[in-house]
Amino acid sequence: MNDQGGTITLVDIRKNIDQAIGAKDASLARALMTELWSAYPGPASAPLILSGFQALEELGDEVDVNPLNVCVLRSFAVEPCVPILKATALLGHIKLDVTLGEFNTYAQDILSPESPAYAPDTDCVILGVQTRDIAPDLWIRQGKPVSERVADVIGSFESLINTFRSHSDAYLLVHNLQQPAWAGEGILDVASAQSQRDAICQINRGLVAAAAKHKGVYVLDYDALVARHGRANWSDESRWLSMRLPVAMENLHHLSDEWLKYLVPMSGRVAKALVVDLDNTLWGGVLGEDGVGGIQLDGEYPGAAYQAVQQVLLDLSRRGVILAVCSKNDEADALKVIESHPGMLVGTDSFSVLKINWQDKATNIRAIAEELNIGTDAIAFLDDNAAERLWVRQSLPEVCVIELSDDPMTFADALRRTPVFERLGLSSEDKQRNQQYAEQRQRDDLQGSMASLEDFYRSLDMQLDVFSVTPAEVARVAQLTQKTNQFNLTTRRYSEADISRFLNDPSFDVFAARVIDRFGDSGIIAVVIVEVEDTKVRLDTFLMSCRVIGKTVETGILSIIASELEGKGIKTLTGHFIASAKNSPAGSFLADHGFKEDEDLGWQIKLPAASLRVPDWFKA
Amino acid sequence: MTDTSKSEQVRQIIADTLFMSLEEIGADASQDSVRNWDSLQQLNLVLALEQTFNVRFKPEEFAAMTSVEKILEQLSLKGA
Numbered sequence: 001m002n003d004q005g006g007t008i009t010l011v012d013i014r015k016n017i018d019q020a021i022g023a024k025d026a027s028l029a030r031a032l033m034t035e036l037w038s039a040y041p042g043p044a045s046a047p048l049i050l051s052g053f054q055a056l057e058e059l060g061d062e063v064d065v066n067p068l069n070v071c072v073l074r075s076f077a078v079e080p081c082v083p084i085l086k087a088t089a090l091l092g093h094i095k096l097d098v099t100l101g102e103f104n105t106y107a108q109d110i111l112s113p114e115s116p117a118y119a120p121d122t123d124c125v126i127l128g129v130q131t132r133d134i135a136p137d138l139w140i141r142q143g144k145p146v147s148e149r150v151a152d153v154i155g156s157f158e159s160l161i162n163t164f165r166s167h168s169d170a171y172l173l174v175h176n177l178q179q180p181a182w183a184g185e186g187i188l189d190v191a192s193a194q195s196q197r198d199a200i201c202q203i204n205r206g207l208v209a210a211a212a213k214h215k216g217v218y219v220l221d222y223d224a225l226v227a228r229h230g231r232a233n234w235s236d237e238s239r240w241l242s243m244r245l246p247v248a249m250e251n252l253h254h255l256s257d258e259w260l261k262y263l264v265p266m267s268g269r270v271a272k273a274l275v276v277d278l279d280n281t282l283w284g285g286v287l288g289e290d291g292v293g294g295i296q297l298d299g300e301y302p303g304a305a306y307q308a309v310q311q312v313l314l315d316l317s318r319r320g321v322i323l324a325v326c327s328k329n330d331e332a333d334a335l336k337v338i339e340s341h342p343g344m345l346v347g348t349d350s351f352s353v354l355k356i357n358w359q360d361k362a363t364n365i366r367a368i369a370e371e372l373n374i375g376t377d378a379i380a381f382l383d384d385n386a387a388e389r390l391w392v393r394q395s396l397p398e399v400c401v402i403e404l405s406d407d408p409m410t411f412a413d414a415l416r417r418t419p420v421f422e423r424l425g426l427s428s429e430d431k432q433r434n435q436q437y438a439e440q441r442q443r444d445d446l447q448g449s450m451a452s453l454e455d456f457y458r459s460l461d462m463q464l465d466v467f468s469v470t471p472a473e474v475a476r477v478a479q480l481t482q483k484t485n486q487f488n489l490t491t492r493r494y495s496e497a498d499i500s501r502f503l504n505d506p507s508f509d510v511f512a513a514r515v516i517d518r519f520g521d522s523g524i525i526a527v528v529i530v531e532v533e534d535t536k537v538r539l540d541t542f543l544m545s546c547r548v549i550g551k552t553v554e555t556g557i558l559s560i561i562a563s564e565l566e567g568k569g570i571k572t573l574t575g576h577f578i579a580s581a582k583n584s585p586a587g588s589f590l591a592d593h594g595f596k597e598d599e600d601l602g603w604q605i606k607l608p609a610a611s612l613r614v615p616d617w618f619k620a
Numbered sequence: 621m622t623d624t625s626k627s628e629q630v631r632q633i634i635a636d637t638l639f640m641s642l643e644e645i646g647a648d649a650s651q652d653s654v655r656n657w658d659s660l661q662q663l664n665l666v667l668a669l670e671q672t673f674n675v676r677f678k679p680e681e682f683a684a685m686t687s688v689e690k691i692l693e694q695l696s697l698k699g700a
Contacts, residue, residue, distance in 0.1 A: 083664070
């Protein structure tokens with residue numbers, strides 16, 4: 001009995017996990033535990049996952065985890081959910097510390113400053129109260145007028161939320177009220193002025209309004225969760241009566257998963273990008289074998305299953321999730337399908353990166369992460385092929401590999417179920433993010449169609465803004481010195497305090513630069529720190545974001561600064577190149593701009609220099 | 621499944637639930653003899669048995685399952 005219909009038994013997987021741990025193969029053990037949980041989520045597997053992770057820790061497993069401290073206040077038993085919640089979280093690289101309020105003392109816990117809810121390092125408090133506990137006469141219709149009860153219950157929630165927020169800044173996640181499976185008035189309820197269902201809906205709307213008055217207070221739609229699995233099937237009434245556990249055994253992990261949809265974004269361990277395969281993932285069939293006419297992608301069975309996946313991609317993209325393709329295919333053929341197949345809902349401009357080649361997927365995913373300038377731990381991967389999934393799980397254990405069954409009709413749901421795509425709110429940056437990446441790709445595409453590089457540079461309509469840094473830019477400047485690895489002449493890492501010190505030191509000048517071109521404003525993308533000694537200037541730091549490499553921006557920046565220094569009477573510019581593992585792109589920078597190497601003094605150039613002129617494709 | 625392997629499986633589930641090793645849960649283990657086996661763990665144990673053997677225990681059966689022997693008895697009554 002399991003969700004995935006797998007034929008391997010729990011006992012077998014457990015044996016394989018023990019073998020992998022015995023062989024000290026941490027990534028295989030981790031991959032097997034993910035498979036175990038996917039096939040048999042629930043109270044029997046949770047202890048195996050927890051002790052498995054204990055063993056991995058002892059093996060020195062290296063994947064980072066995000067910690068989160070959670071306290072659950074409740075009107076029902078939740079103890080069996082705790083190991084299930086912790087196990088699922090660990091598989092998603094989140095380490096949860098869970099405390100519980102006493103059974104049914106949720107109100108006292110909120111009112112009392114000594115309660116576990118107010119422990120100093122609490123990140124999130126979950127408040128789970130059942131309809132039958134806070135509004136018993138709405139749970140079982142007793143014939144009283146409902147309108148008064150609605151206002152009372154909303155008032156109770158408001159009071160709980162306001163009191164909590166007055167004592168704590170931690171996140172608060174409040175369950176809304178579930179509908180009973182059967183309305184007291186039977187079929188009359190739906191149109192009744194005293195409708196039980198409608199009363200609960202009004203309370204739930206009032207709860208949303210009460211939460212919206214505060215920062216960091218969220219409503220967990222418990223009623224929708226129950227409805228999703230069937231109101232008739234969710235509860236175990238006899239277990240409620242004997243053990244106060246109202247949720248049936250097979251649904252415990254569904255409650256845990258719903259909590260995680262909030263806890264995951266709260267922990268920060270979200271996926272910023274989703275990398276998708278093509279064959280049998282975005283369309284049915286294999287393009288290389290079935291040809292463009294043979295793949296299945298339309299509104300009928302089974303093509304509709306793949307269109308459903310593409311629809312989820314569109315939804316995720318609107319939420320700020322970056323999309324990328326990683327497929328073993330002929331690139332030209334695959335691009336043609338993406339661009340012009342009538343069944344496609346996403347297009348080439350939906351994707352920020354497309355890796356369509358014959359390389360292994362782990363290498364491609366690493367490259368995608370680099371190009372997007374994010375960590376591999378912020379990537380989720382969708383691929384119908386179990387062997388590819390296992391390969392990526394073992395090579396890149398920090399990537400969120402989405403588990404899929406054999407049935408494409410379940411793929412879209414698997415995506416929707418994954419908590420790493422949830423967000424607590426959408427910043428304007430999130431909404432703009434895909435637009436920024438799309439602009440970047442437009443720039444890259446343009447390069448292909450230009451007759452010469454100079455034409456290309458000219459077509460970008462670039463404007464350089466090089467300026468002396470003020471305190472307002474100190475944070476961004478320091479961040480760039482710490483993050484920039486490739487185009488970095490000396491890789492000197494500076495803190496905000498260091499940069500401030502440079503600003504206040506008359507012998508140092510700190511410059512920053514922005515590029516504005518026809519696709520947008522890049523923001524600050526370069527930092528130059530110089531030290532003045534009489535008529536000589538030393539380049540302490542010259543770095544540039546990899547986003548603007550290949551457009552002669554470095555030439556422009558260096559030339560503008562050289563010209564300004566020359567105007568102040570500087571006669572010589574000097575510099576060193578300090579090689580690092582990653583900065584070979586900056587290796588020839590000094591030589592390329594006319595600096596000559598001197599054994600003792602490093603590289604230097606006399607001003608004015610013909611090689612330090614701002615190219616004419618930059619707008620004045 | 622043979623009787624010995626069913627007994628071992630039940631002992632293994634008890635060991636897992638209590639975060640103990642299989643060796644610490646003998647065929648004669650009971651709530652009285654095993655220190656960590658309290659009423660909260662009883663609930664976790666029953667849920668784990670339900671998932672593993674695909675059965676449902678009623679409250680009165682639950683209360684009776686206080687030793688390896690009694691658990692095996694309940695399982696065989698359910699044909700598991």
